[in-house]
Amino acid sequence: MEAGGQPAAAHVSVILPVHNAEAWLDECLRSVLQQDFEGSMELSVFNDASKDKSMTIIEKWKVKLEDSGILVVIGGHDSPSPRGVGYSKNQAIAQSSGSYLCFLDSDDAMMPQRVRLQHEAAVRHPTSIIGCQVRREPPNSTERYTRWINQLASDQLLTQVFTSHGPTVVMPTWFCSRAWFSHVGPFDEGGQGVPEDLLFFYSHLRKGGGVVRVDQSLLIYRYHPKAATHSVLETTIWTHRVRFLEERALPHWAAFTIWNAGRQGRRLYRSLTAESRRKVVAFCDVDENKIKKGFYSYEDSEERPKPRVPILHFRAARPPFVICVKLDLTGGAFEDNLRSLHLQEGRDFLHFS
DSSP states (O other): OOGGGOOOOOSEEEEEEESSOTTTHHHHHHHHHTOOOOSOEEEEEEEESOOSSHHHHHHHHHHHHHHTTOEEEEEEEOOSSOOOHHHHHHHHHHTOOOSEEEEOOTTOEEOTTHHHHHHHHHHHOTTEEEEEEEEEESTTTTHHHHHHHHHOOTTHHHHSTTSTTOSSSOGGGOEEEHHHHHHHOOOOOOOTTOOHHHHHHHHHHHTTOEEEEEEEEEEEEEOOTTOGGGGSOHHHHHHHHHHHHHHHTGGGOSSEEEEOOSHHHHHHHHHSOHHHHTTEEEEEESOHHHHHHOEEEOTTOSSSSOOEEEEEEGGGOOSOEEEOSOTTOSTTHHHHHHHTTTOOBTTTEEEOO
């Protein structure tokens, strides 16, 4: 206790938004209790209009957690409908006191060393978001995505920020200082359908933030149909990604090639602003049928004459490339082609798939 009977501010606050999570909360809260971190810890729960037994479970665990020295702060509301994950996380952060924030989703569970190892990394990297590797449950639910999360090289944490996978360290693994969160945040509170983690991640990168991953599996990351991520439309995310690509990457290039003359490549081309479209010197591909066509004609263009963009074999095309081919889907054929060109990721190509 500090003078005046106030409890001292915790060193790390675990930020836990809750909405109808009774099925997972016991495992989630047990994982908070089992942390081997030796500094002071606090759990900040915000209940976003749960209608199940979530609050009963939380009250039960509050006693166990406080008996073991972990302060528990509980806030929330019981309006007819939830206000969303962004709002709940902001509220949980506002009512907490820790110098560091450890984000946790109510359907996930932490390994005992998570807070300790991520705190060590955050002390070394005060303006970074610290992530970690994950163990997916059920294990075969999103194999490509899980491999991507766990296997990105440290420089790819900054170069692969434009892909459809979203943030290069997944939000339920985030850990950062409160000071840095305050500098970047708060989360967007638009509610259902808003990719608040992606928008925060982009703001973080705009402000020069780093991305660091602890290369140990520190989170059981659960996949199930009720997860909030499923409520965000792909078209919403696509629009944010295109704008971020145009803001962060394309200004550095006077001209570029879109790798994929198929649907995704053409969709990217059509989504660009007129200024960015003028920088597209070619599409490239391996598909002989597409290459034989010779060019792509942009029929919906307001310009006269309508733009005609050449379609080349990838070996005849010039970098830099924006790659619209999904990784890890062609049995290694695409990756082999890309490697054969001896290019540097970030400088000579970016992944957009």
